[in-house]
Amino acid sequence: MIVIDQLSKIFKTASSELVAVDQLSLSIEKGEIFGVIGYSGAGKSTFIRLINRLEEPTSGRVEIEGELITGLSKNALRVKRQNIGMIFQHFNLLWSRTVSENIAFPLEIAGVSKEEIEKRVQELVDLVGLSGKETSYPSQLSGGQKQRVGIARALANRPKVLLCDEATSALDPETTDSILALLVDINKQLGLTIILITHEMHVIQKICHNVAVMEAGRIVEQGSVLDVFSHPKKNVTKKFVEQVMGKPDDEVAEDSFIATVAEGHVLKLQFIKENTNQALISEVAKKFKVDVNILQGNIKRTQEGAYGSLYVQMVGEEVTVQEAIQYIEQTSVEVEVITHD
Numbered sequence: 077m078i079v080i081d082q083l084s085k086i087f088k089t090a091s092s093e094l095v096a097v098d099q100l101s102l103s104i105e106k107g108e109i110f111g112v113i114g115y116s117g118a119g120k121s122t123f124i125r126l127i128n129r130l131e132e133p134t135s136g137r138v139e140i141e142g143e144l145i146t147g148l149s150k151n152a153l154r155v156k157r158q159n160i161g162m163i164f165q166h167f168n169l170l171w172s173r174t175v176s177e178n179i180a181f182p183l184e185i186a187g188v189s190k191e192e193i194e195k196r197v198q199e200l201v202d203l204v205g206l207s208g209k210e211t212s213y214p215s216q217l218s219g220g221q222k223q224r225v226g227i228a229r230a231l232a233n234r235p236k237v238l239l240c241d242e243a244t245s246a247l248d249p250e251t252t253d254s255i256l257a258l259l260v261d262i263n264k265q266l267g268l269t270i271i272l273i274t275h276e277m278h279v280i281q282k283i284c285h286n287v288a289v290m291e292a293g294r295i296v297e298q299g300s301v302l303d304v305f306s307h308p309k310k311n312v313t314k315k316f317v318e319q320v321m322g323k324p325d326d327e328v329a330e331d332s333f334i335a336t337v338a339e340g341h342v343l344k345l346q347f348i349k350e351n352t353n354q355a356l357i358s359e360v361a362k363k364f365k366v367d368v369n370i371l372q373g374n375i376k377r378t379q380e381g382a383y384g385s386l387y388v389q390m391v392g393e394e395v396t397v398q399e400a401i402q403y404i405e406q407t408s409v410e411v412e413v414i415t416h417d
C-alpha cells in the first residue's frame with residue numbers, strides 16, 4: 077500500500093510562491109492501477125515526481141509498503157528508487173545506446189553481474205515484445221517501441237511500483253492502446269502497482285481501477301472508475317467523463333428515434349459493471365422468442381466491466397416480453413421501459 081499524507085510542494089521564486097501540490101492525501105492499494113487526471117497546470121507531474129522524490133516535497137509524507145520514502149537519506153533513497161520504476165512522456169532513453177544497452181543501464185548501476193544482465197535483458201525484451209530489436213538504436217524505433225524500451229528499463233530491477241508520467245501522450249491512438257494493453261498485462265503478470273498521470277480520460281477508462289481528479293494542486297474527487305463515470309460530482313470531473321462518453325446532447329435525442337419505432341417496446345438498458353452486454357441481448361432473443369434490435373448505444377469497457385446505456389426495440393408477445401424484461405432485471409443491468417405499443 078502507498079500512503080500519501082498532506083503532501084505539498086511550493087515553488088519559490090525571488091518574488092513569488094506557487095503552490096503546485098497542496099496538502100494532498102491519498103491511499104493506493106498494492107497491485108492496483110491508480111490514475112490521476114487533471115488539466116495542464118493541475119500539478120500532476122509535480123505530484124508523481126514527489127512520490128520518488130525526483131522533486132523534494134516542501135512538506136508531507138510518502139510511505140510505500142510501510143517504508144517512509146520522505147524520511148530516507150539521499151543514499152538510502154538511491155537504493156530504494158530501484159524499487160520504484162518510472163516511465164516518461166518523451167521516453168528519456170539514452171540515444172547512443174542500443175535497446176539492450178538502455179535496458180541494461182539500471183542493472184549496471186545496481187552492480188548486477190554481466191551474465192545476469194544478459195539474461196535479464198533478454199527476459200525484459202521478450203516481456204515487452206521487442207524481440208529482434210535488441211541492437212537497434214532509439215532513433216530507429218517507432219514511438220510505441222521507444223516506450224516499450226522505457227517500460228523494460230523501468231522494470232529491470234523488479235520494482236514494486238511503476239510511475240507513469242503521461243506515458244502515452246506522445247503516441248497515436250492505436251499505439252496508445254497497445255502500450256495500455258502492455259501495462260495491464262504487466263500489472264496482472266507481475267502484481268505491480270501502477271500510478272499514472274494523464275489528461276486523457278480514455279486512458280483512465282481503459283486501464284485504471286481507481287481514479288483521482290486533480291485541480292489546483294488538490295484532489296477534488298476520487299473513487300472507483302465506474303463510480304466516477306456513473307456519478308461524477310464536480311464540473312471538472314463531468315467534463316472529463318464527457319471526453320469519453322460524449323455530452324448528453326451529442327446522442328440523438330430519445331424522442332427522435334423512438335418516433336421511428338412502429339411496434340414493440342423501446343427499452344433503455346443501463347450497464348454498470350456488466351461483462352456480457354452483447355451476450356445478454358442474444359441470449360434474451362434466443363431464450364424468449366422476442367426480436368431485439370439495437371437502436372442506439374454508448375457503452376465503454378473499463379477494467380471492472382462495461383459502462384453505458386443501450387436503447388433496444390423488443391418485439392414479441394406481451395407476456396413473453398414481460399418475462400424477458402424480468403430476466404434482464406435479474407442481471408446487473410437496469411431496465412427502463414421507455415415506450416410500449
Ligand SMILES: Nc1ncnc2c1ncn2[C@@H]1O[C@H](COP(=O)(O)OP(=O)(O)OP(=O)(O)O)[C@@H](O)[C@H]1O
Pocket residue numbers: 087088094095096114115116117118119120121122123275
Ligand atoms: N520547477 C518549477 N518551478 C516553478 N514552478 C513550477 C515548476 N514545475 C512546475 N511548476 C508550476 O507548478 C504548477 C503545476 O505544474 P505541473 O507540471 O505539475 O502540472 P501538470 O498538471 O503536470 O501540467 P502539465 O500536464 O502541463 O505538465 C504549474 O503552475 C507550473 O507552472
